[in-house]
Structures are given as C-alpha cells and as structure tokens.
Amino acid sequence: MKTNTFIIFALILSVVTPVVAYDWVLTDGKVWSRQNGAITLSNDQKLFNVVHTGKDDWALSEGNRITVKAGDVFQLEAKMKVEGDGDAAISVVTRKKNGDVVAWTYGTKSIRENGEWVSLHSKFMIPPDVATIEPRVVGNGNATVFVETFSLTKTKTRDIAIKDEKTVTLDNKFLNVTFNTSSGTFSVTDKRTKRIWLPSPFAARNFVVVPKQAANEAVNSFRFGLVNTESLLEYNVTVTLESESPELIVRLDGNGSMPTNIEYPPAFASKIGDRLIVPVNEGIGYPVDIQGDIRLGRLIAYGGHGICMAFWGQVDDANGAGSIAILETPDDASINFTRNSENLLQVNTVWEPSRGEFRYQRSVRFVFFNNGGHVTVCKRYREYAKQIGLLVPFTDKVMKNPNIDLLLGAANIWYWENNKVELVKEMKELGIDRILWSGGGSAEQLTELNKIENVLTSRYDIYQDVMNPAHFDKVWVHGDWTTAAWDKDINWTNTNGEWRKGWYVDQKDKTQPRIPCAVICDAKAVKYARERISNELKTKPFTARFIDTTVAAPWFECYHPDHPMTRSDSRQHKMELLGLIGELGLVCGSETGHDASVPFCDFFEGMLSLGQYRVNESGRNMLQVIDEVPTQIERFQVNAALRLPLWELVYHDCTVAMWYWGDYNNKLPRVWRKRDLFNALYGTPPMYMFTSANWKENKQKFAESYKTAAATARATAYAEMTEHNILSPDRLVQQTVFANGVKVTVNFGEEPFKLVDGTVLKGNDWKMEK
Numbered sequence: 001m002k003t004n005t006f007i008i009f010a011l012i013l014s015v016v017t018p019v020v021a022y023d024w025v026l027t028d029g030k031v032w033s034r035q036n037g038a039i040t041l042s043n044d045q046k047l048f049n050v051v052h053t054g055k056d057d058w059a060l061s062e063g064n065r066i067t068v069k070a071g072d073v074f075q076l077e078a079k080m081k082v083e084g085d086g087d088a089a090i091s092v093v094t095r096k097k098n099g100d101v102v103a104w105t106y107g108t109k110s111i112r113e114n115g116e117w118v119s120l121h122s123k124f125m126i127p128p129d130v131a132t133i134e135p136r137v138v139g140n141g142n143a144t145v146f147v148e149t150f151s152l153t154k155t156k157t158r159d160i161a162i163k164d165e166k167t168v169t170l171d172n173k174f175l176n177v178t179f180n181t182s183s184g185t186f187s188v189t190d191k192r193t194k195r196i197w198l199p200s201p202f203a204a205r206n207f208v209v210v211p212k213q214a215a216n217e218a219v220n221s222f223r224f225g226l227v228n229t230e231s232l233l234e235y236n237v238t239v240t241l242e243s244e245s246p247e248l249i250v251r252l253d254g255n256g257s258m259p260t261n262i263e264y265p266p267a268f269a270s271k272i273g274d275r276l277i278v279p280v281n282e283g284i285g286y287p288v289d290i291q292g293d294i295r296l297g298r299l300i301a302y303g304g305h306g307i308c309m310a311f312w313g314q315v316d317d318a319n320g321a322g323s324i325a326i327l328e329t330p331d332d333a334s335i336n337f338t339r340n341s342e343n344l345l346q347v348n349t350v351w352e353p354s355r356g357e358f359r360y361q362r363s364v365r366f367v368f369f370n371n372g373g374h375v376t377v378c379k380r381y382r383e384y385a386k387q388i389g390l391l392v393p394f395t396d397k398v399m400k401n402p403n404i405d406l407l408l409g410a411a412n413i414w415y416w417e418n419n420k421v422e423l424v425k426e427m428k429e430l431g432i433d434r435i436l437w438s439g440g441g442s443a444e445q446l447t448e449l450n451k452i453e454n455v456l457t458s459r460y461d462i463y464q465d466v467m468n469p470a471h472f473d474k475v476w477v478h479g480d481w482t483t484a485a486w487d488k489d490i491n492w493t494n495t496n497g498e499w500r501k502g503w504y505v506d507q508k509d510k511t512q513p514r515i516p517c518a519v520i521c522d523a524k525a526v527k528y529a530r531e532r533i534s535n536e537l538k539t540k541p542f543t544a545r546f547i548d549t550t551v552a553a554p555w556f557e558c559y560h561p562d563h564p565m566t567r568s569d570s571r572q573h574k575m576e577l578l579g580l581i582g583e584l585g586l587v588c589g590s591e592t593g594h595d596a597s598v599p600f601c602d603f604f605e606g607m608l609s610l611g612q613y614r615v616n617e618s619g620r621n622m623l624q625v626i627d628e629v630p631t632q633i634e635r636f637q638v639n640a641a642l643r644l645p646l647w648e649l650v651y652h653d654c655t656v657a658m659w660y661w662g663d664y665n666n667k668l669p670r671v672w673r674k675r676d677l678f679n680a681l682y683g684t685p686p687m688y689m690f691t692s693a694n695w696k697e698n699k700q701k702f703a704e705s706y707k708t709a710a711a712t713a714r715a716t717a718y719a720e721m722t723e724h725n726i727l728s729p730d731r732l733v734q735q736t737v738f739a740n741g742v743k744v745t746v747n748f749g750e751e752p753f754k755l756v757d758g759t760v761l762k763g764n765d766w767k768m769e770k
C-alpha cells in the first residue's frame with residue numbers, strides 16, 4: 001500500500017450559505033405519456049387531476065429548468081392521492097450545463113395506490129456536474145392521480161471544496177487498486193493481464209466523498225465516507241484487498257433510515273469484446289455491444305425472476321480473462337443494467353432498504369482472473385456456495401430420501417385427463433423409462449403408479465395466492481387456494497394495510513378485468529402447508545410435491561403488525577416451507593429456482609426457461625401449442641450463441657433444472673429439437689405437457705425426444721459439470737464435460753462440423769462419450 005499526492009474532493013458539512021427564500025410552486029403543467037392518447041390533465045388552479053390509461057410511464061411538468069449549483073440543498077414536497085393499479089412519485093430531472101440529462105428521476109419519493117391523500121417530502125443535494133433541475137410528477141401504469149400541492153424550496157448550500165492532497169493505493173502480487181477520491185471510485189489493474197478496470201464515466205454520480213481514517217496497512221484496506229446527495233445520508237465504506245488472492249471486498253455500513261437505493265460501488269467500464277455473464281435462470285452471456293431490446297433493467301438478487309445466483313461476471317471473449325462480482329449480502333440487493341456513453345452494457349451494484357432502513361452491513365466481493373471465462377466465474381462461485389452451506393449434492397440428499405434417485409433422469413409429465421395409469425404404461429412401452437408424474441391422481445391411481453418401476457408421483461400445490469371469498473361467484477375457484485388465510489394472514493405492503501397483490505385471475509365473464517389474489521405472508525404459510533399435506537398423505541401416497549411460486553417470487557417484506565417481515569425473514573420462512581416437504585418424506589420441487597433453496601429443493605421447473613424470453617402469457621395458456629416462433633424465443637430462449645449453462649456449472653449435481661410448464665419441450669414444435677439438444681448438452685431431463693389427442697398424434701416423437709433429452713441427465717445426475725467449451729467461431733458447437741468422465745458434444749447449427757478427433761457431427765445433432 002502506498003500514499004502519494006492527490007486532491008481530495010471533500011464535502012464540508014458546515015453550512016456556508018444561509019437559507020435562501022427561493023420557492024417554486026406548480027401552477028400550470030403539461031403531461032406526457034409513452035403511449036399516445038393515454039393521458040389527460042385537468043386543472044382548476046387548486047387541484048391537478050391526471051388520468052393515465054396506459055401501462056407504461058408518464059409525467060406532469062411545467063417544463064421549467066431551474067438553475068442550480070453543486071451543493072445546493074432542496075426540499076421537494078407534494079400532497080397527492082393515487083387511485084388505480086399504477087403508481088406515482090415526485091422527483092426532478094437533473095441536467096448538465098449543455099442540457100444533457102444526467103438522471104430522469106432524482107430525489108424520488110413514491111406513493112402506491114391506496115386512495116388516500118398522502119404528503120410526500122424529499123430532501124436532496126445537487127451533485128457535481130448538474131446545472132439545472134426540472135420538478136416533475138411521474139408514474140407508471142393505469143392510475144388517476146390528484147395533485148393538490150407540489151413545491152420546491154431551496155433550504156441551504158453546502159460547500160463542496162478541494163481540501164487535501166493524498167492518494168491511497170492497495171497492492172498485492174496480483175492487483176493494484178487506486179482510489180479516486182474526487183469521484184468516490186476506484187480502478188483495478190490486473191498485473192497478469194495488464195488490463196486496467198476503470199470505473200464507468202457515469203459512476204457514483206450521486207455521492208460526495210468525506211475523508212475518514214487513514215489507510216490500514218496491516219489489513220491492506222482503506223476507509224472513507226460517502227454522502228448520498230439524493231438522500232443526504234452518510235455511509236462508511238471499507239475497501240479491502242486480500243493479501244494472497246486477486247480479490248477485493250467492498251463493504252458499506254450505515255445506520256437508521258435508508259429512503260433510497262444505493263448504487264455503489266459503480267460499474268466497471270465495458271469494452272468491445274467483453275461479455276456480461278448473468279445468471280438469469282440457467283444463464284446467459286450478453287456481448288456488451290448487443291443492440292435492440294434485451295428486456296433487462298434491474299434484476300433482483302432475492303427471487304427467481306431476477307438473478308438466481310448472487311453474482312455476475314464480465315469476461316473478455318478473446319482470452320477468457322475477467323472478473324466476477326459476488327453479492328455476499330443478497331437479500332436486499334439487485335443489479336442494474338445500463339449503457340455507457342459508447343452504448344455498451346454495464347452492470348451496477350444496487351443496495352436496497354430493508355423495511356426502510358440500512359439495518360446491516362452490505363458486502364460485495366470482486367474476483368479477478370486471467371483465463372477460463374464463464375467457467376472460471378462459475379467455479380469460483382461454486383467454492384463460495386460450498387463455503388456458505390448452499391452446495392448440497394445429490395449424494396448427500398439421496399441418503400436422506402432414496403426416492404430422489406427416481407427423479408434423476410426422469411421426464412416431467414404434466415397430464416390432467418383420467419387415463420393416467422394406462423398412459424404411463426404406454427409411455428414405458430415406448431422407451432420413456434423414467435417418469436416424474438406431475439399430474440396427480442386418485443388414491444387408487446397413485447397406488448398403481450407407485451408400483452410401476454422408475455415412476456415418481458407428484459402434484460401441483462401453492463401457498464402464496466389467496467382469493468377474497470367475496471369474489472368466488474365471479475371466478476373459477478382454485479382448489480389449492482388457502483382460503484382460511486383471508487384476510488388475517490395476508491401480506492401488507494405498507495403500514496396503511498394495503499395488501500400485496502399476487503396472481504390475477506380471469507373472471508367467468510371474460511369481458512371483465514382480472515381480479516387479483518392477495519399474497520399470503522410467508523411467516524404464516526408453513527402452518528397451512530403442514531396441515532394440508534399431512535392430511536392428504538394419509539390417503540394419497542404421493543412421493544413428491546411441486547410448490548409453485550415459492551422461490552420464483554421475491555422475498556417479500558410485510559408490514560402487517562401481527563407478522564412483520566424483512567426480506568431476510570421472508571427467505572427464512574420460504575426455506576422452512578420447502579424444508580417441510582423433505583421433512584414429510586417427499587421429493588421437493590419449486591418454480592424457476594434460486595440457490596438459497598438448493599439445500600431444500602431437488603428440482604426446479606423453469607430454471608431452463610429464461611424468464612424474460614418465454615412466450616407471452618406462458619403461465620396461463622399452458623396446453624396451447626404454438627406454431628409460430630416468437631422473436632424472443634428465437635433470439636434468446638433457444639439461441640445457443642448467447643445461452644450458457646451457468647446453473648449447471650455450479651449446481652448440476654445438487655438440483656435438476658427443467659423447462660417452465662408453459663415453455664416445455666413440445667410447446668413450440670419448430671424448436672422442439674433445439675430444446676432437446678439443450679437438455680442433452682446440459683444433462684437435464686425434458687418436460688412434456690399434452691392432451692390425449694396430442695399424445696396420440698405425436699407419441700413416437702415424444703419417444704424419440706426422450707432418447708435425446710434424457711440420456712445424459714441420468715448418466716451425469718450425480719456428477720459435477722466441470723467444463724463447458726465453445727468449439728466453433730459462431731458458438732453453435734459446444735461441449736460439456738462432467739466429473740464422472742461423460743462428455744457431450746452438440747451441434748446447434750445447420751451445417752456439419754468436424755471435431756478435433758476427425759469425426760463429423762451433423763447439424764442439429766449430438767453425441768455422448770463415456
């Protein structure tokens with residue numbers, strides 16, 4: 001570690017300018033919506049009434065740009081009411097001197113639908129490089145918004161001044177870390193590759209550095225303070241460089257209220273040739289220069305419809321060198337995808353409030369490597385998962401429940417008609433030898449199915465959604481709704497008693513809008529599950545159970561006074577629910593998947609199906625077979641050039657990953673073969689859903705599909721995936737290697753490909769070597 005000369009860009013906390021009598025009040029305004037014709041405004045000088053019928057964003061503004069300078073502190077206030085499903089907020093647009101937008105929303109305070117008047121207050125400071133602000137009311141979705149008052153007041157100015165001259169660097173044999181105190185950012189030089197990992201030009205724009213205690217040479221770290229200009233709260237940051245490894249840990253500490261998210265540390269700048277490695281479900285790698293709508297923004301780390309493992313990576317395709325960021329405190333964390341000034345993708349770390357407070361230390365670990373690409377990313381994360389107790393292999397699980405062996409290599413069958421036993425026997429005769437039967441059945445049918453070799457019997461269940469019984473006459477009542485939970489055990493989104501909305505249900509009269517279920521508080525779900533499942537097992541001999549939504553849905557906060565929860569509490573209760581399934585002797589499955597549940601779950605329906613790129617309404621029209629392939633399916637879902645088996649490289653020998661039940665192997669016949677090939681390459685079994693008519697018409701195709709899709713799943717079930725190699729320049733020929741010696745090669749392209757051993761692999765074909 002070295003200390004050299006530099007300039008500290010420090011915040012002087014004393015007020016050097018008195019309160020300025022500068023006031024702005026909304027007296028006129030114009031509205032804008034992303035959807036033409038979706039918004040109207042009425043104004044009687046005392047009350048602004050915005051009616052928005054669109055599903056996207058909108059804004060109300062006078063259009064005034066108020067001149068400001070760095071250090072000015074403003075109070076933004078409004079009295080508002082929102083009705084409808086949408087939301088609204090107050091904020092300002094910040095712009096540079098040349099008029100370029102720095103942030104479209106800054107100093108934001110939000111209100112959700114509750115039908116009552118609410119006073120909003122936001123206090124913020126103008127960061128460096130901002131020259132003007134524009135106050136606005138903004139929102140999203142279908143809503144009627146009433147604005148009684150909306151004002152901006154300048155309260156004081158804090159001096160942002162140049163004070164000291166020092167530079168702090170951290171150094172070991174792998175890395176050199178240099179801290180830039182004018183921006184609160186740091187750069188990392190990897191001595192092995194010579195790459196300098198620079199912070200994004202837009203990094204840490206909402207922070208001002210506060211000098212803290214000097215660097216600590218004994219532990220190779222330094223400390224400093226950050227004032228968040230958007231909330232005026234101060235946080236302590238410790239940056240530590242490991243002495244014997246290329247790893248850098250950034251920890252944030254704070255106390256009390258946390259009104260806004262904190263994006264720190266900022267993104268490392270991307271360069272052409274980089275690929276972002278993102279565990280969206282099974283996994284995907286985005287070239288940073290990919291264009292068009294990639295359907296990404298903020299991805300939560302605390303639920304299956306975000307990132308399913310707490311990391312992301314950035315690698316150089318040319319040499320495999322790169323970095324991985326491990327979120328060591330993921331329960332209130334997310335990542336945010338943005339584009340830099342060169343229109344290249346980059347990822348920011350986002351820390352979110354825990355029930356409105358900072359509550360605990362936040363930590364992210366950056367690991368730098370000089371080869372191996374996405375495989376190195378996954379293997380470092382696998383080490384971390386083992387260290388914190390998430391890595392529980394099937395060799396351990398099967399000792400507790402031998403029926404888990406029946407799961408491994410079994411095709412997942414969803415079928416609701418009555419000839420269940422006859423169908424399974426016919427499937428066995430056609431060579432579909434191992435079956436996870438998900439279609440439930442009577443006690444007699446289940447008894448017969450359990451007598452058939454290599455059949456695991458399961459059914460659908462859910463402990464999240466509950467419908468208000470007052471609506472039962474309008475909807476088809478779901479047999480698995482936990483009606484007893486209404487309304488004492490439902491989740492509240494705020495202290496005003498607004499309940500959290502879950503699945504929206506079609507009414508019998510399809511011309512009427514869907515009616516939302518409420519979400520059961522996770523703290524109360526286990527008691528209902530224990531009662532239902534225990535009673536059912538007395539008469540129905542199931543050997544497995546699928547619990548819908550539990551790890552697909554986020555860890556939810558709850559503000560109900562009788563059962564409040566943080567997201568961490570929610571996670572613990574969800575894992576208790578999944579643990580109950582194993583406790584009752586059943587093989588456990590859940591939707592989508594998240595690695596917090598690996599010790600408790602044995603299979604995940606939806607892990608193979610990248611959530612952003614499924615067919616529209618895939619959770620509703622499950623049995624519908626689709627002939628035309630939607631753009632997102634072709635461009636992302638079955639695009640081998642982008643997809644990566646990140647989950648398998650970490651957890652293949654711990655869980656079974658499957659397609660989603662509205663995105664299964666035979667859902668789109670034109671890409672059925674490609675899905676089978678992904679199953680073969682990844683060592684995962686297929687999922688089929690069909691009617692008796694569809695089975696009769698395609699039974700031979702199902703049998704051929706099973707031979708491709710299930711063979712490697714059984715052969716590799718207990719083995720770690722150790723390698724995933726890209727063999728062709730177009731990335732369409734790939735190979736996986738497993739710890740037991742099995743090697744699988746797949747050609748997703750149309751043209752034959754000559755392998756290194758001289759053999760030729762035809763297009764859309766595969767081979768397995770043992």
